[in-house]
Amino acid sequence: MGFFIEALMGGLMAGMLYSLVALGFVLIFKASGVFNFSQGAMVLFAALAMARFSEWVPQWFGFESKLLANVIAFFLATACMLAFAWLVERLVLRHLVNQEGVTLLMATLGITYFLDGFGQTVFGSSVYAIDVGMPKEPVFILEEVFDGGLLINKEDLIAAFVAAVLVAALSLFFQKTGTGRALRAVADDHQAAQSIGIPLGRMWVIVWFVAGITALVAGIIWGSKIGVQFSLTTIALRALPVIILGGLTSVPGAIVGGLIIGVGEKLSEVYLGPLVGGGIEIWFAYVLALVFLLFRPQGLFGEKIIDRV
Amino acid sequence: MIYRENGQFKTSYREDQQIFPIAQDRWFILALVAFAFVGVPLLADEYFFRAILIPFLILSLAAIGVNILVGYCGQISLGSGAFMAVGAYMAYNAFVRFEGMPLIAALLIGGLCATVVGMFFGIPSLRVKGLYLAVATLAAQFFCDWAFLRIGWFTNNNPSGSVSVSNLSVLGWRIDTPVEKYLFCLGFVVVFGVLAKNLVRSTIGREWMAIRDMDVAAAVIGIRPVYAKLSAFAVSSFIVGVAGALWGFIHLGSWEPAAFSIDRSFQLLFMVIIGGLGSIMGSFFGAAFIVVLPIFLNQFLPWLGGLFGIDVSTAAVSHAEYMIFGALIVWFLIVEPHGLAKLWSVGKQKLRIWPFPH
Amino acid sequence: QQAKEQFFPVLVYRTGAYAPNGVPWANGFIDYLKLTNARGGINGVKISFEECETGYATDRGVECYERLKGKNGGAAMFQPLSTGITFALTEKAPVDKIPLITVGYGRSESQDGGVFKWNFPLAGTYWVAGDVIIQHIAKKEGGFDKLKGKKIALVYHDSPFGKEAIPILQQRATMHGYQLTLLPVPHPGVEQKSTWLQIRQQRPDYVINWGWGVMNSTLLKEAQAVGYPRDKIYGVWWAGAEPDVKDIGEGAKGYNAVTMQHGAEPNAPFIKEILEKVHGKGQGTGPKDEVGSVLYVRGAMSAMLAVEGVRAAQERFGKGKVMTGEQVRWGLENLNLTQAKLDALGFKGVMRPISTSCQDHMGAAWARIHTWNGSKWEFTSDWYQADEQILKPMVRAAADKYAAEKKIQRRTPQDCQS
Amino acid sequence: MTTPTPVLTVNGIEVIYNHVILVLKGVSLQLAEGQIAAILGGNGAGKTTTLRAISNLLKGERGEVTKGSIELRGERIENLTPADLVKRGVVQVMEGRHCFAHLTIEENLLTGAYTRKDKGEIAANLEKVYTYFPRLKTRRTSQAAYTSGGEQQMCAIGRALMANPSVVLLDEPSMGLAPQIVEEVFEIVKDLNQKEKVSFLIAEQNTNMALRYANYGYIMESGRIVMDGAAEDLRNNEDVKEFYLGMGGAERKSFKEVKSYKRRKRWLA
Amino acid sequence: MAHKKVGDVILDVQNISLSFGGVKALTDISFNVKEHEIRAIIGPNGAGKSSMLNCINGVYKPQEGSITFRGQTFKHMNSRQVAEMGIARTFQNLALFKGMSVIDNIMTGRNLRIKSNIFLQALRIGPAEKEEVAHREKVEHIIDFLEIQAYRKTPVGQLPYGLQKRVDLGRALAMEPQMLLLDEPMAGMNVEEKQDMCRFILDVNDEFGTTIVLIEHDMGVVMDISDRVVVLDYGKKIGDGTPDEVRNNEDVIRAYLGTSH
Numbered sequence A: 001m002g003f004f005i006e007a008l009m010g011g012l013m014a015g016m017l018y019s020l021v022a023l024g025f026v027l028i029f030k031a032s033g034v035f036n037f038s039q040g041a042m043v044l045f046a047a048l049a050m051a052r053f054s055e056w057v058p059q060w061f062g063f064e065s066k067l068l069a070n071v072i073a074f075f076l077a078t079a080c081m082l083a084f085a086w087l088v089e090r091l092v093l094r095h096l097v098n099q100e101g102v103t104l105l106m107a108t109l110g111i112t113y114f115l116d117g118f119g120q121t122v123f124g125s126s127v128y129a130i131d132v133g134m135p136k137e138p139v140f141i142l143e144e145v146f147d148g149g150l151l152i153n154k155e156d157l158i159a160a161f162v163a164a165v166l167v168a169a170l171s172l173f174f175q176k177t178g179t180g181r182a183l184r185a186v187a188d189d190h191q192a193a194q195s196i197g198i199p200l201g202r203m204w205v206i207v208w209f210v211a212g213i214t215a216l217v218a219g220i221i222w223g224s225k226i227g228v229q230f231s232l233t234t235i236a237l238r239a240l241p242v243i244i245l246g247g248l249t250s251v252p253g254a255i256v257g258g259l260i261i262g263v264g265e266k267l268s269e270v271y272l273g274p275l276v277g278g279g280i281e282i283w284f285a286y287v288l289a290l291v292f293l294l295f296r297p298q299g300l301f302g303e304k305i306i307d308r309v
Numbered sequence B: 001m002i003y004r005e006n007g008q009f010k011t012s013y014r015e016d017q018q019i020f021p022i023a024q025d026r027w028f029i030l031a032l033v034a035f036a037f038v039g040v041p042l043l044a045d046e047y048f049f050r051a052i053l054i055p056f057l058i059l060s061l062a063a064i065g066v067n068i069l070v071g072y073c074g075q076i077s078l079g080s081g082a083f084m085a086v087g088a089y090m091a092y093n094a095f096v097r098f099e100g101m102p103l104i105a106a107l108l109i110g111g112l113c114a115t116v117v118g119m120f121f122g123i124p125s126l127r128v129k130g131l132y133l134a135v136a137t138l139a140a141q142f143f144c145d146w147a148f149l150r151i152g153w154f155t156n157n158n159p160s161g162s163v164s165v166s167n168l169s170v171l172g173w174r175i176d177t178p179v180e181k182y183l184f185c186l187g188f189v190v191v192f193g194v195l196a197k198n199l200v201r202s203t204i205g206r207e208w209m210a211i212r213d214m215d216v217a218a219a220v221i222g223i224r225p226v227y228a229k230l231s232a233f234a235v236s237s238f239i240v241g242v243a244g245a246l247w248g249f250i251h252l253g254s255w256e257p258a259a260f261s262i263d264r265s266f267q268l269l270f271m272v273i274i275g276g277l278g279s280i281m282g283s284f285f286g287a288a289f290i291v292v293l294p295i296f297l298n299q300f301l302p303w304l305g306g307l308f309g310i311d312v313s314t315a316a317v318s319h320a321e322y323m324i325f326g327a328l329i330v331w332f333l334i335v336e337p338h339g340l341a342k343l344w345s346v347g348k349q350k351l352r353i354w355p356f357p358h
Numbered sequence C: 001q002q003a004k005e006q007f008f009p010v011l012v013y014r015t016g017a018y019a020p021n022g023v024p025w026a027n028g029f030i031d032y033l034k035l036t037n038a039r040g041g042i043n044g045v046k047i048s049f050e051e052c053e054t055g056y057a058t059d060r061g062v063e064c065y066e067r068l069k070g071k072n073g074g075a076a077m078f079q080p081l082s083t084g085i086t087f088a089l090t091e092k093a094p095v096d097k098i099p100l101i102t103v104g105y106g107r108s109e110s111q112d113g114g115v116f117k118w119n120f121p122l123a124g125t126y127w128v129a130g131d132v133i134i135q136h137i138a139k140k141e142g143g144f145d146k147l148k149g150k151k152i153a154l155v156y157h158d159s160p161f162g163k164e165a166i167p168i169l170q171q172r173a174t175m176h177g178y179q180l181t182l183l184p185v186p187h188p189g190v191e192q193k194s195t196w197l198q199i200r201q202q203r204p205d206y207v208i209n210w211g212w213g214v215m216n217s218t219l220l221k222e223a224q225a226v227g228y229p230r231d232k233i234y235g236v237w238w239a240g241a242e243p244d245v246k247d248i249g250e251g252a253k254g255y256n257a258v259t260m261q262h263g264a265e266p267n268a269p270f271i272k273e274i275l276e277k278v279h280g281k282g283q284g285t286g287p288k289d290e291v292g293s294v295l296y297v298r299g300a301m302s303a304m305l306a307v308e309g310v311r312a313a314q315e316r317f318g319k320g321k322v323m324t325g326e327q328v329r330w331g332l333e334n335l336n337l338t339q340a341k342l343d344a345l346g347f348k349g350v351m352r353p354i355s356t357s358c359q360d361h362m363g364a365a366w367a368r369i370h371t372w373n374g375s376k377w378e379f380t381s382d383w384y385q386a387d388e389q390i391l392k393p394m395v396r397a398a399a400d401k402y403a404a405e406k407k408i409q410r411r412t413p414q415d416c417q418s
Numbered sequence D: 001m002t003t004p005t006p007v008l009t010v011n012g013i014e015v016i017y018n019h020v021i022l023v024l025k026g027v028s029l030q031l032a033e034g035q036i037a038a039i040l041g042g043n044g045a046g047k048t049t050t051l052r053a054i055s056n057l058l059k060g061e062r063g064e065v066t067k068g069s070i071e072l073r074g075e076r077i078e079n080l081t082p083a084d085l086v087k088r089g090v091v092q093v094m095e096g097r098h099c100f101a102h103l104t105i106e107e108n109l110l111t112g113a114y115t116r117k118d119k120g121e122i123a124a125n126l127e128k129v130y131t132y133f134p135r136l137k138t139r140r141t142s143q144a145a146y147t148s149g150g151e152q153q154m155c156a157i158g159r160a161l162m163a164n165p166s167v168v169l170l171d172e173p174s175m176g177l178a179p180q181i182v183e184e185v186f187e188i189v190k191d192l193n194q195k196e197k198v199s200f201l202i203a204e205q206n207t208n209m210a211l212r213y214a215n216y217g218y219i220m221e222s223g224r225i226v227m228d229g230a231a232e233d234l235r236n237n238e239d240v241k242e243f244y245l246g247m248g249g250a251e252r253k254s255f256k257e258v259k260s261y262k263r264r265k266r267w268l269a
Numbered sequence E: 001m002a003h004k005k006v007g008d009v010i011l012d013v014q015n016i017s018l019s020f021g022g023v024k025a026l027t028d029i030s031f032n033v034k035e036h037e038i039r040a041i042i043g044p045n046g047a048g049k050s051s052m053l054n055c056i057n058g059v060y061k062p063q064e065g066s067i068t069f070r071g072q073t074f075k076h077m078n079s080r081q082v083a084e085m086g087i088a089r090t091f092q093n094l095a096l097f098k099g100m101s102v103i104d105n106i107m108t109g110r111n112l113r114i115k116s117n118i119f120l121q122a123l124r125i126g127p128a129e130k131e132e133v134a135h136r137e138k139v140e141h142i143i144d145f146l147e148i149q150a151y152r153k154t155p156v157g158q159l160p161y162g163l164q165k166r167v168d169l170g171r172a173l174a175m176e177p178q179m180l181l182l183d184e185p186m187a188g189m190n191v192e193e194k195q196d197m198c199r200f201i202l203d204v205n206d207e208f209g210t211t212i213v214l215i216e217h218d219m220g221v222v223m224d225i226s227d228r229v230v231v232l233d234y235g236k237k238i239g240d241g242t243p244d245e246v247r248n249n250e251d252v253i254r255a256y257l258g259t260s261h
Ligand SMILES: Nc1ncnc2c1ncn2[C@@H]1O[C@H](COP(=O)(O)OP(=O)(O)OP(=O)(O)O)[C@@H](O)[C@H]1O
Pocket: D017, D018, D021, D023, D041, D042, D043, D044, D045, D046, D047, D048, D049, D050, D061, D062, D095, D205, E157, E158, E159, E160, E161, E162, E163, E188
């Protein structure tokens, strides 16, 4: 029983971490109809910027304070993401107005390659650490109830909390503000949005910047968990079933999807894995997402796919 | 002025329905194929065959398969790597488990098994669409990756999960040298290329495209979505499976599941998008772009650096390669969102009216 | 003069998921080649070399192989530096007559030179690594009989590389009666939560880590996060270098790894020589502070073995000449690096003698254990030798199976002379 | 006729799609302040293209203006973004509706007011649109994709009005609307034109209706303006009558009587 | 005008009701269509005209009622069945296959009649090729008929709106249907083009004896060419009869026509 609870909690926590990455995808998709393949690369880039600046800043300015270094690095990294968003709009999206989804997807792939190369050139390709003072050592609770106690990972708890805050803020933004509504309009029809005076360029800079910030947050949390290096990009693959399950256009969906996927894959790996040789969690996550899709083709909270004649 | 259709009148629909209705195209393609069979073996060196031409041909074939599914039928698939793997591993099993199994038969059996698997994973497409469908195919990808690593039977119980083949021959003709391998692949590509082209310009091809463009309207004129989608999955994964078998048998000789990883699936998808969705020709362009360009950049950049006396480190080269490659993708898309094939046809269009601007 | 240069192709990965581990290896390799040139080449034959980036991807590796094999007078050996590429090249090398050197990786059964004429897993295979780890654990526990009923979990990279260890650990498990649990981690290894949940559930006495790249550091962080004692974890030699533990620091204290003879060797004579003759002249390949680190030394040692292979070939086919692939193959097969020779090369205290033969392409089966003390790696055991009695039949059986599948005949004694 | 100050001046523009297809071959037209001008012409004449060129929406269709100039109150506008134009009061109602499928009718209308800030005015404007199109009010909470063709058309027109424009480019406003709604739409146009001095440039197939409400008309064929003049004059022109108003001769022919032989006459081949 | 013979009822719609969530698109609609006649459906925007067609050819499933076609009664129809029975249609919001050329779009209409299997098609030998050519010929007739020869190979997405509507009609005609459902075929056309379109419709009706169900807002057209008219308003039937009857029906005038035409 203790173990089950632990696995369950582990799954929930892992799910929250996926959600953090998934959010970036959802944001850009919901707000511009672009399936942003480069989200993984953005996470890496942002994390690299954060890690390296927090290392360089004290050297440049000659101070010791870790906290100050982190704060400055955070702002510098944010600035990087803003510059990135601006450049993406300028150099890429602006020229691809009104193109089909696959074309845009492909363009974000180009961005991915570029960003991977650029990030490693500027920031290097070793392993870097982000140390924002996340607690690493485990805590055990209810030791008197369960043998060995229940393991609680404080780092994960903090991550989950951050993800929840982000989601709440973003949901409000989309539902309650005019900009949010305009962003959804852009996703539906670029041209019509232009025709009524929505400045596509500005909208895109905004969403890509916001997505950049979620990437930065995800990068900091994941980076402090597993170190900053190239493999961070691959967690995007773990976030895919999450957004698909939650619905490509739903911010809360990213969280719920994350929780379901997280729990599903951990429980399956722990309970079914040993029977078939293990390593099943990744495909299990996808199969799980698929099963849900068969009942709701647009994901749990996604906007209904419209087909009308 | 060379590219003129003037004076080429079609007197029958049959003529107008040839693969290449314009005479220049026809001659050009014939010349190209002849050159590929005769000229290239005389000219190219071993590196060219083994590192560029053979992978290019095999991946073009796979891209044709993917294009049928994604480009023609509009079902986004990220499982092509898995279908390649199925083709490769099942061909391997057919080859080693049955004494005297002819090579071509083994490859085709690989393709058939891929067909079955492809159709199975295509079933969700009846309900799930677009990017959402991508997960179904990703499920195929990860499941197959896992199965080939974990289930010993597929690898003839090789503990490491990797398998290898050798002593390939067709009707007594041993396929050893790079030229022979090249010709063998070329034969496959030409045959399947023509078959695929025929399919996409026939009824079944129109059904696929109709489903892609507007499935409700397609249903109203009597196209059965089930049949159209599953047949696209079947044909596509058959071709992809054969390509996978060729990749394993001819190109690598020995492989592990990682050779058909998710990266391969993405690579194939990129090829068809860059090359041009819904274009057989585009599959070749796309394969050339994605296979050759990085290799080219990888060798060109140090040379370029050398010209200016800069010693470019390997890491810098590959980072630059990434950046340039990414930038080129974006650039091409901006110039022509419908891919290189479209760019090509716009070019032809211009040539047709040249020297006038419009 | 051109013809006087022996060409060394260098397959590396300086980008991508495994770059942090690939880079120091490559730097060590290149630096050693530079050192050899600084020492006057191989009997006067200078070394030329060229890197090719594989990104740890098999098809890129194959392309590199094809590109480099004919360059600069032709490559006389390859070091694929990836299990996947090794598998692919194993099919091609015999055709091209170029030997493959896989120092500490690749197929374990390729030790059997009777079947794998062109493969040289010099200085140790994964079965050696696995065997030594079990020997060490047994010693800690106070004898093999104490292993009975113990639980050992193998956490491995889910790829042919990771699976290489399974046969030997299973073999030993049947002998000693410990319980082996297999826990695969999918590439690249950043997601191990369920693995560690299972470890928490089963509470194994030891965890063996067969990881590479980011999987290693993730594994240690997860271990820390669930409070599994790091000193009960043993890594393979690709999971026992600085990039794996550096950014965890204290958190990884006590973590052990088997070494491929060497560890971090900042004080080895040849390292000093490199610092002086290569870095001192401003020709160093990477940053100076990396020189002498574990993977750097691995790279340098791999280069040294190849150089010595060429030298051995020259002994027979003509000193001061450029060797062909076939000649180098002979050299590698008749390598006899005595302690004296090694000492002369500056490897004193770094490694033990290696001598190969037609039957044995590995040449040595020695290993030690080293432990991370929070800031650096320290040796914490004596030398172990893998148990021939166990390995030999396994190698033989696996090689025979391969031969049967490929329809290759075992090499005849005459062939061994050639 | 006195020429009031032009708001919009299009000067000999050429438009090319896809780098090769030349569609407009030198189109010039003017829209005077406070005027309603109509562009008439058959399918494929280039009406939509002209409007797209003015509102700068060509780019998304891979078209570009290669020659000529477009001026708004004396200012060159070829390089402005569509959003800038809306800020200057120029709004286009696109052909074929283009409602935001996933947004509700009301949300569609509200996005129309994106460029405006005053909440009170927006609310008032929304009410106005609802009084123009009561049908929209009843469907306000349903997603645009699930409304009928005519409802979508109303939504598109209403959405443009929400921007409080001074120049409106209407592309086939009558398409798919029931006759009395068509009438209403034109009444609204007239109303806005007279009360709020909004200028309209209307591309229409419903020549009859368009010429009844417009002050000035342009007739387009294959990418050129082939005839222009005051609406009055055009309405009385024999050729126009025959080809565009369906009133060849004196009495209106029944559709049944139209023979299937080709009875086309063109100003240009 | 050639006198055509209006035959028996071939399509009988009975008590159809359809609602989406709270929206009642159709309430208890019954009407019938006779062989060879031109039957118009009119009504204000959102009255449920398009939904009615969608029910007939199986895109929507009505909650209540039944449809009888040539003696067979269906609770709801399945699109493929409907097509096989020979009912074709055009769409109000264009539903062409955007990425395909005009020829290919119209060829899809022949799809039900092409018999060669996928293998023959891949090889394109013998019967497959012959069949393709034969059908192409039929399609060329339609292209001639609709006067869109010049656009044969243009992707339909690039055609102006009016021509797209013609292609849409062409695709439906290619099915050689017994009954053709047209949803606002003349929207976005000028008078001359409407006349042409009317001509097409009348010709189809005359020459092939195709039964036509037509939705149109142009009263001139409707009153001119249709034999009988159904009027819908807010999902309810408010009138049914000959053009003259409908024109003078009080309800219809109030709800739709405004003034008498
Ligand atoms: N995106 C496009 N790409 C290529 N050609 C186009 C494109 N859009 C329009 N055209 C071509 O431009 C010409 C003019 O089209 P336009 O849409 O302006 O006509 P229109 O007068 O609005 O016709 P309609 O009344 O049918 O809407 C047509 O011949 C059409 O084929």
